[in-house]
Amino acid sequence: EAGVAQSPRYKIIEKRQSVAFWCNPISGHATLYWYQQILGQGPKLLIQFQNNGVVDDSQLPKDRFSAERLKGVDSTLKIQPAKLEDSAVYLCASSSRPTNEKLFFGSGTQLSVL
Amino acid sequence: AQTVTQSQPEMSVQEAETVTLSCTYDTSESDYYLFWYKQPPSRQMILVIRQEAYKQQNATENRFSVNFQKAAKSFSLKISDSQLGDAAMYFCAYRSLITGNQFYFGTGTSLTVIP
Numbered sequence: 588e589a590g591v592a593q594s595p596r597y598k599i600i601e602k603r604q605s606v607a608f609w610c611n612p613i614s615g616h617a618t619l620y621w622y623q624q625i626l627g628q629g630p631k632l633l634i635q636f637q638n639n640g641v642v643d644d645s646q647l648p649k650d651r652f653s654a655e656r657l658k659g660v661d662s663t664l665k666i667q668p669a670k671l672e673d674s675a676v677y678l679c680a681s682s683s684r685p686t687n688e689k690l691f692f693g694s695g696t697q698l699s700v701l
Numbered sequence: 702a703q704t705v706t707q708s709q710p711e712m713s714v715q716e717a718e719t720v721t722l723s724c725t726y727d728t729s730e731s732d733y734y735l736f737w738y739k740q741p742p743s744r745q746m747i748l749v750i751r752q753e754a755y756k757q758q759n760a761t762e763n764r765f766s767v768n769f770q771k772a773a774k775s776f777s778l779k780i781s782d783s784q785l786g787d788a789a790m791y792f793c794a795y796r797s798l799i800t801g802n803q804f805y806f807g808t809g810t811s812l813t814v815i816p
Contacts, residue, residue, distance in 0.1 A: 590745075620804075629705070629792050629806030630746070643803065676744055690804065692738075692746035 591693035605667040612681030622678040707807035722778045724793030734796040741789040788814045
């Protein structure tokens with residue numbers, strides 16, 4: 588079974604630039620999550636999708652962050668414009684259904700904003 | 702919101718010895734899941750062990766076991782016969798079955814295994 592795929596693995600940008608991250612969950616997994624993990628902290632949920640609908644985006648800074656999952660499969664997370672405090676690892680995770688207790692994670696994208 | 706606290710930023714253990722990582726959480730819910738995830742330098746979070754709150758029996762997975770104290774809201778991880786490959790960040794996580802099935806993670810414990 589292929590795992591959760593994320594790209595790019597690393598990204599370095601200057602503040603006020605834009606950046607996008609891509610995630611392809613495990614085939615058949617309806618629920619997809621984006622987490623932000625700042626150095627020294629645990630992952631924090633940014634947004635949760637169920638198929639192509641948003642279940643929870645209460646912690647997504649909507650003035651600069653956006654995410655979509657148009658066909659209910661892969662997803663893109665965008666930051667525009669980036670700030671220094673957005674430097675973090677962005678993790679994508681999926682599960683087969685919302686109440687499935689287990690999350691499968693990708694390897695993340697490490698973003699550095701200079 | 703639920704909070705998960707890991708009070709040990711760093712721990713070390715001698716190879717083949719046993720180490721216990723601590724985790725406490727705060728919730729008013731009666732049913733939930735608890736997890737320990739391992740994050741090696743590759744950054745991919747790997748599930749180590751999980752516990753359903755309604756089960757009194759502590760979960761065990763090979764060399765990994767938990768001590769789940771529901772009344773005390775404590776969920777510690779014991780690693781027996783530690784191996785070099787166990788070196789990683791370990792995150793305790795709480796999953797609510799009410800608030801959108803969200804996961805709440807602690808700040809992590811960095812485990813070093815000394816040869």
